[in-house]
Amino acid sequence: MGRFLSTFQGRLDSKGRVSLPAAFRVVLEEDGFAGVFLHPALEQPAIEAGGNRLLATIDGLIGRFSPYSEARDLLATALYGQAETLRPDPEGRIVLPERFKAHAGIGSELVFVGLGEKFRIWSPQKFTAHLEEATLSLRDVRASLSAPDGEGKFPPVARGT
Amino acid sequence: MGRFLSTFQGRLDSKGRVSLPAAFRVVLEEDGFAGVFLHPALEQPAIEAGGNRLLATIDGLIGRFSPYSEARDLLATALYGQAETLRPDPEGRIVLPERFKAHAGIGSELVFVGLGEKFRIWSPQKFTAHLEEATLSLRDVRASLSAPDGEGKFPPVARGT
DNA sequence: TTGACGCCCAAGATTTCCCATGTTAGCCCA
DNA sequence: TGGGCTAACATGGGAAATCTTGGGCGTCAA
Incomplete structure (x- = not known):
């Protein structure tokens, strides 16, 4: 889909x-x-x-x-x-x-x-700002992907579809 | 429907x-x-x-x-x-x-x-107050969805379709 | 008779639909 | 490979259909 x-x-x-x-x-x-x-x-x-x-x-x-x-x-x-x-x-x-x-x-x-x-x-402005912030947070997420489970700011969670 | x-x-x-x-x-x-x-x-x-x-x-x-x-x-x-x-x-x-x-x-x-x-x-006034409460509890739900099991005001729920 | 209620009609204000016009992107062909 | 051509999209407005509102009447019942 x-x-x-x-x-x-x-x-x-x-x-x-x-x-x-x-x-x-x-x-x-x-x-x-x-x-x-x-x-x-x-x-x-x-x-x-x-x-x-x-x-x-x-x-x-x-x-x-x-x-x-x-x-x-x-x-x-x-x-x-x-x-x-x-x-x-x-x-x-x-x-x-x-x-x-x-x-x-x-x-x-x-x-x-x-x-x-x-x-x-x-709104374009708000999005630009959000994108910037998101880019930064993304680094943390990425870090947690390579860290052992349970560490990092973003705990990995099981997800369904 | x-x-x-x-x-x-x-x-x-x-x-x-x-x-x-x-x-x-x-x-x-x-x-x-x-x-x-x-x-x-x-x-x-x-x-x-x-x-x-x-x-x-x-x-x-x-x-x-x-x-x-x-x-x-x-x-x-x-x-x-x-x-x-x-x-x-x-x-x-x-x-x-x-x-x-x-x-x-x-x-x-x-x-x-x-x-x-x-x-x-x-009545508009009563609703405004109620909506605020509703919005807050929605945040709680959202938090409990991403929080470790057993925390939050709302019981954790299984995910997936 | 008076009041509550239901139905009809009449605007006014929106919202939806329809058509016409630029623009852009992809395609075909020389 | 450059130049149209055509098809899809994005836009702009005007016309038509809906919705919302405000009253006027007639009916039924207290």
Whole structure:
């Protein structure tokens, strides 16, 4: 299954529309999702977006808690309540809700960054800064890859698909 | 099947009507429910609402307790006894019973918050506070996902599809 | 008669759709 | 290998369809 790869620049037109990168639209269609699912990133001033795969991840997270449990309600509020599904117009453009633009500090320009099963939308400046920081942290991760298990800042974790 | 997603603002007009967000009406129709089912939230000053799926969840919850058990009576009283089914007018508006508005502290403005299989109706102020709490616990969950087993507010969960 | 409620109609404001125009990238052929 | 040609994309706007809101009426019931 295709992945979201590479980064693309975009600009909001006078009506607030941006076209999703064609490469990303292809992945979304493969994924069989009619539209894009978006939610604010937890720890970053960015928007996360994706299709069914992303949605399934979230469903999985919420679905572990039983209905009417406190944990479930809180998670659903933070994830579903802040999320949005947008349908691109026939040309593949979407309009970002004001709330998202505010969270990500997006003005008239933005950047789409592929992360494999999902992608992020950033303001160019914020992304540049984030990238720099990420590059630094990456060294630590890399170091932990070659260190014996259990050492390093990033403990290795088992992962499923 | 569609989910209730995102949050919407609403306002009561001079007759006490609010329009249900169009996106939510679509989900309710898909769900095949003629109207909206509402009941006061158990732990929060908010109203919970939904369609057949919500009803099924409630049935399941109550069904777990044996007939004539105290727990069952309590739940049934709280969930069914306080509930109400409203039918939107041709424009998709409903009138909230006074009792609900009182429970949720709703004045003339309110917020609809999608939670997947159901949605909640809050007073804007109360919701803002609740959202903050929800966001914090989401961070905890995220932390517990990457933390060593057994730590964090939320129990560790297995990963993988 | 008065008030609550349901239905109908009428704007206004958005959002969605449709079409037209630059641009870019890839391709074919001389 | 250079020069078009064509197909896909990204854009810009205008037109049409939706949604949200605010009232007007008529009905039913207290």
